[in-house]
Amino acid sequence: xxxxxxxxxxxxxxxxxxxxxxxxxxxxxxxxxxxxxxxxxxxxxxxxxxxxxxxxxxxxxxxxxxxxxxxxxxxxxxxxxxxxxxxx
Numbered sequence: 001x002x003x004x005x006x007x008x009x010x011x012x013x014x015x016x017x018x019x020x021x022x023x024x025x026x027x028x029x030x031x032x033x034x035x036x037x038x039x040x041x042x043x044x045x046x047x048x049x050x051x052x053x054x055x056x057x058x059x060x061x062x063x064x065x066x067x068x069x070x071x072x073x074x075x076x077x078x079x080x081x082x083x084x085x086x087x088x
Contacts, residue, residue, distance in 0.1 A: 022086055 004012040005025070014025040035055065042051055063071045 020088065022088060 002025070005027075009027060011025055011027075016023045038054065039047075059071070059075065
């Protein structure tokens with residue numbers, strides 16, 4: 001199925017079904033902005049709560065820098081639950 005996707009993201013088919021299973025192709029996109037570039041777009045006077053609210057810390061990389069114990073002292077945990085139902 002992935003081989004039936006061209007470089008522009010167009011798909012020749014997105015679903016294949018059999019008696020016992022269904023395979024569906026999904027695509028997602030994500031924009032990224034370099035943190036240093038974003039930081040440099042604002043003067044120190046503009047770096048208020050709204051500015052800092054734009055940042056997320058990558059926990060895996062932060063744990064490598066801080067260590068697991070130190071990270072756990074300051075991190076919060078948020079649980080997300082989801083349910084997927086596929087008709088066969």
